[in-house]
Amino acid sequence: PMTSPKTKKVLITGAGTGIGLSCVEKFMEEGWYVYAHYNQTSQKLLKLKTKSKTSALTLLQSDFSNQKTVPAFINHVKTLSLNALVNNAGIHDSSYEAKDRIASIQHILLINTIVPALLAETVLEILKKKQGGAIVNVSSIGVKYGSHLKSIFYSVSKSGLEGITKTLAREGARHKVLVNCVRPGVTDTEFHVKLGRNMEQRKQLI
Numbered sequence: 001p002m003t004s005p006k007t008k009k010v011l012i013t014g015a016g017t018g019i020g021l022s023c024v025e026k027f028m029e030e031g032w033y034v035y036a037h038y039n040q041t042s043q044k045l046l047k048l049k050t051k052s053k054t055s056a057l058t059l060l061q062s063d064f065s066n067q068k069t070v071p072a073f074i075n076h077v078k079t080l081s082l083n084a085l086v087n088n089a090g091i092h093d094s095s096y097e098a099k100d101r102i103a104s105i106q107h108i109l110l111i112n113t114i115v116p117a118l119l120a121e122t123v124l125e126i127l128k129k130k131q132g133g134a135i136v137n138v139s140s141i142g143v144k145y146g147s148h149l150k151s152i153f154y155s156v157s158k159s160g161l162e163g164i165t166k167t168l169a170r171e172g173a174r175h176k177v178l179v180n181c182v183r184p185g186v187t188d189t190e191f192h193v194k195l196g197r198n199m200e201q202r203k204q205l206i
Helices: 018-029 042-050 070-078 101-130 151-173 191-195 199-205
Strands: 009-012 032-039 057-062 084-087 131-138 177-182
Touching: 009 018, 018 032, 018 042, 042 057, 070 101, 084 101, 101 131, 101 151, 101 177, 131 151, 151 177
Parallel strands: 009 032, 009 084, 032 057, 084 131, 131 177
Antiparallel strands: none
């Protein structure tokens, strides 16, 4: 990308919808160059790319549940001169009804915990060399209150992400790299639409 040496660069995962897409818009407003990761094609993200008057947005596709293609994505991230990472990509736990429950649980952990951990440690090495930067892992209020009985591995996966945050925060501190975690509560995104929750159900959750 053609950017000024002073332009800060961020990688945002799960940037196609919801919180991730809002982060893309905010970072661009603030003058950052954004690498926006997505899994499935997002019309909103493509529209944002088209609308952007500058070339300050690069779209990166990767399926975090595909163990064969993830290493190539990680290797590509190593080549990016990043200043920050927003680890936002996530999936709900629908393993309770799955025919192969263990495979379904592994799918959740890959997307919510394992790949974010690999990305965070990769970006941490980039930021350590720069002696500064930030990593934000997006967890869930479910870690504090637990999930539903039929989706227990969602909070399990996010708890793992918080454990990673503490480890990398300790390592990053001496290099002026901040590693933090946020726990969003019920947020008005497509996440709840996919789960079939109407507005009344969302109000009950709140």
